[in-house]
Amino acid sequence: MSLERILAISGKPGLFALKMQTRTGFVAESLVDGKKVTVGMQSNVSLLSEISVYTYTQEKPLFEVLQAIANKENGGQAPVLKDDKAALLAYFGEVLPDFDQDRVYASDVKKILNWYNILQANGMIVLAEETAETVATTEEVVAEEVKEAKPKKPRATKAKATTEEGATEEKPKRTRAKKTKTEE
Known part of the structure; x- marks a missing residue:
């Protein structure tokens, strides 16, 4: 799951x-x-990869929080708890037990769960086990390709023409012919 090019734009849902x-x-x-939207530089835009959630010890990146929700839900949809503040905070407490309850509001939790459901519906949420398996297989493939790759030969460079003193030769400058007007 890569959140590098995923944006949240204030004033626009989703x-x-x-x-x-x-x-x-x-x-x-x-x-x-x-739908495609053009957004000006004056709009308030947040990259999901730059967002983090307050905990009592440190800030937890949103990627890790979404991964924890995916592991809890086995890659499925998160529950939609719109109006029940206590249920939202209880659910988020199961996902991230040490979140700072003074600085993380129910509206923040609702937004995170909504974002998770959008990403999951678009197939952008991958379980941690699947990610580990994918990384392991790609590492094996890369290791095999490195073994099979032939070493590259160094390129030969052209030598510059030098004089006996070691300075490079310069070509003489050409003179331009002057144009003359002809009378008819």
Whole structure:
């Protein structure tokens, strides 16, 4: 799961995937309905990879929180607990037991669960076991490719023409012919 190009734009519901940058902002595609939106530089935009959740000991990156929700739900949808503040905080306490209850609000938990469900619906949530298996198989493939790769030969460089004193030779400059006007 990579959150590097996933955005949350204030004033717009849902999450967006960054498609391209422009001179005046960028173009993003909604993960909810697939519509493309142009966003100016004055808009308040947050990258999900830069967001973290307060705990009593340190700040926990959002990636790890979403991974904990995925492990709790076995990769399925998180429950939608819209209006029940106590249920939201109790559920989040099961996912992240040491979250700071003074600085993390129920609205924050609701937003995180909503983001998780959007990412899960788009297939961007991967369980930790699947991630570990994928990393192990790619490491094995890379190791085999390194063994099979032939060593590269160093390239030969061209020597510059030098004089007896060791300085490079310079070509003489050409003189231009002057154009003359002809009378008819």
